Amino acid sequence: MTTIPQGDRRISAETNDLSRLEAIASRIRNRVFEHVLANDGGYLSQAMSSADIFAALYGTVLKLGPVTGDTLPGDFSGVPGPANPHYRSGGRFNGERSAEGDVFLFSPAHYALVLYAALIEVGRLDSAALGEFNVDGSTMEMIGAEHSPGVETTTGSLAQALSQACGIALARKMRAESGRTWVFMSDGEFQEGQTWEALAFASFHGLSGLRAVVDANGQQCDGPMVDVCNVEPLKQRIEAFGCRAVEVDGHDIAALVSAMNDPVEVPLVVVARTNPAHTLPVSKEHAPGHYLRFKSPDERARYEAFYTDRMVTI
């Protein structure tokens, strides 16, 4: 039985107040929920599992510069290449880079709606942007691309961000920069061999500035990860690769913040244990799947009722 440390409820003034972060998480969930209803489906469970992680990251942990340029997503301006001088990276929503500041890579690109909602809640993205979600010609793509707000690497093919983060962290180590290099990941990515190659590399090269945060919701396309191809025990496996793994309740924001700020001098992986049905009135076992498609008018009505109830509660 794994013990899950409790976060410091007396979260300090420096790391901001807990209620503000909890409110961010709650609003992220509501925005995504509202959007899933309006679009007759979507990646709802990812918002339920990861909203607290995003609130911790964007709400207090990440040291990011202000957004460069306006906070509107802008239209798709073509793919990167020698023939396209107009290309704009979505990384600008994470702000101007500095030696002391952080870099944030977003790995599971299908969490894009959660990321967009988080950017809106911390004032990095205009709330009108959600109206362009999955609209032809918009950068607000369903699976986040390099031009999508908050995204700066191509990671829709899973498990590629951690290696890129290793390269960035290595470059920053060579330049003796103090800023950290973060990756938000999903636990499904630990089925890919590349993730383990990257952890071995990070550990061997002493990339102490590298920090991954994993939404361990135990769920993937085909169903529960334990039935598809188990990757547990994640903490022990990661530590066997020479990295530090901290396991926390992924819905305890104070615990998340303190785990993310662990002063450890080796690559850190925060394994956030989450529930894909968190804040929904259904059990974890009956959580909406990888991608929620309403199978019947009844199911849709049930989710509409969930939504109405939570708005009344708020």
Add this chain to the structure above:
Amino acid sequence: MELVSRPHVDNFIEWSRSRPEVLVLSADLTNSCEVGAWRDTFPERFVTAGMAEQNMLGVAAGLAREGFVPFVHTFAVFIYRRAYDQLAMSIAYPNLKVRLVGFLPGIVTPGGVTHQAIEDIAIMRATPNMTVVETGDATEVESVLDAIEHVDGPVYVRMLRGEIPRLFPVDEPMQLGQSRLLSEGDDVTVITAGIATEEAMRAATALSAAGVGVTHVHVNTHKPFGDEILDDAIRRARHGVITLENHVVTGGLGSAVSEYVTDRGIGTRVMRLGLIDTYAHGASKPYLMHEYGLDALALTRAVETLTNTTLGIDQSDLAEIRLDAVHSAAKAEAL
């Protein structure tokens, strides 16, 4: 003909001295890719990735995003076969300045099917944003770094190692997108790249002696493809064009020439010599070149087919031919 031993070793070290942004990434094939001395000269710029190419390409992407210029050195097969998704998504899509230096092109190695890069040009040509070059002799190995230096995007270098003939004079370095005109004649145009060029030079000498006018063009830039020398050479051939490549005939040089011809409606036949939809196996380079029809003899036979003549050139005629470094006929004309 001069044989140069391991020209990449010292050339790359000297070239890197004034370029602190240059890094080398290696996946446990450091000496095999002739960067052992480079590692010992610039240990702080050498990144050992272990046998983990997918991660190595991602690391290269991250380093390139930070302003370094990573030179990945490994066997070509491990770049484009083992880690293609990473190559395409982490490096090529964002158009990052990563140099992918792939060794053991085609059948130059007795290492067999696992080590022989026979479809790399096809795959790299099909990859958007990728520039694709191939070295054909010692002079090109020594000058390819300069030739690609200003390409602000990924470049795949099909590299030679070990004992390499010098076919082109030192004062005629490789230039991106600039083919070399090695001989002129109006009957047949032969277009080659990489190690196939030496074979074709041998054949061209014998063909010329037999009275066949051969225009021979050496290509070192597969993508972007096409230049004035190539265009003229293709259009002047009375009987048609023959391509010879150390690669499958699908997607490589023969395909590029065929596409060039069809795109422009040039009414000429293109015969493609190379590996015909087959893998090879572990054996010596001369043995495999003969077995798969990549040698000078195969080329003379193709000329016979194209011109509908019998020339009576045999293996012993070709073996006796002595090759000297040839100045590009085009450059001589331009001067």
